[in-house]
Amino acid sequence: MAEETLPPTLQNVLDQKSLKWIFCGGKGGVGKTTTSCSLAIQLASCRESVLLISTDPAHNLSDAFGQKFSKEATLVNGFPNLYAMEIDPTSSIQEMIEQSDQQGGAMGAMMQDLAFAIPGVDEAMGFAEIMKHVKSMQYSVIVFDTAPTGHTLRFLSFPSVLEKALGKISALSGRFGPMLQQMSTMMGAPAGGQEDMFAKLESMRAVITEVNTQFKDPEKTTFVCVCISEFLSLYETERLVQELTTYEIDTHNIVVNQLLFPAKDSNCTHCSVRYKMQQKYLNEAHELYDDFFHIVRLPLLTDEVRGPEKLKQFSKMLVEPFVPDSEK
């Protein structure tokens, strides 16, 4: 049985050159950012160019690398081909409303209506905008540091959200179009506002539908689950795996982070009790996932994993399995 388990590393992700989209996700604080940064660093040494994107509104790529990133892809210091960007999925509609306000206002009001009428439309449009931009940049592979579980897979509902928005705009244009047109012309705005808006929404829907198709293709997309060896975290991981399966998104790697390995001569009871608890859940994880998943163990370091050098060091453990002293 032991020989049959899959290697306990993420080497399989580095080897699968067809991969275009890699998601790292899991519960809050377990190490998603650390794992996605580390994986991106490893990918940078075997793929032509790598883009790391944070979609978590509480951005932490900047903190992890100690470098300020923005919504434009920026080269990460110390790497020739690793870029990072931090995006706020909800700011796009706000920008559209502001732009439209400058042009006369009617369209802005309509967008505001739309945002109220169809929950998630602002997020969907933000995401579409980003994906359109990212697709045009031609990176070999894109790594997502996602928001904590729960929001992780929201983007899968975006095509239908945008379709609803299109329907609504279409109806509104039919009823109020001529009046809006007249009003905006009177106020000096350029003609054709709704058509522009309609065309924009339509192109966003097309982009989202296309990327969602790619997300369901295991040749192009995989999801790396990150967890810690505790009951709640494993429970969340199982939920995540089930959800991914329902949505037909490939997942075959689980990173178990922050494992404690007290030294042999340690007399810290707190450490040994926690160690036993973690080993219990780690064994459960093996029982549950060994057949289909690579299970990667990462030790809890005494220091935070911050800055490019520490991340580089840490990232090696994704490919060379960490062996605790007690098992040497």
Ligand SMILES: Nc1ncnc2c1ncn2[C@@H]1O[C@H](COP(=O)(O)OP(=O)(O)OP(=O)(O)O)[C@@H](O)[C@H]1O
């Ligand atoms: N194995 C580890 N050893 C020591 N520190 C770690 C380890 N993994 C992560 N950390 C530290 O723990 C903190 C949380 O990790 P990280 O930011 O990667 O988690 P996250 O899942 O992205 O959190 P959030 O849900 O808040 O985005 C960071 O300060 C990080 O440096």
Ligand SMILES: [Mg+2]
């Ligand atoms: Mg994070």
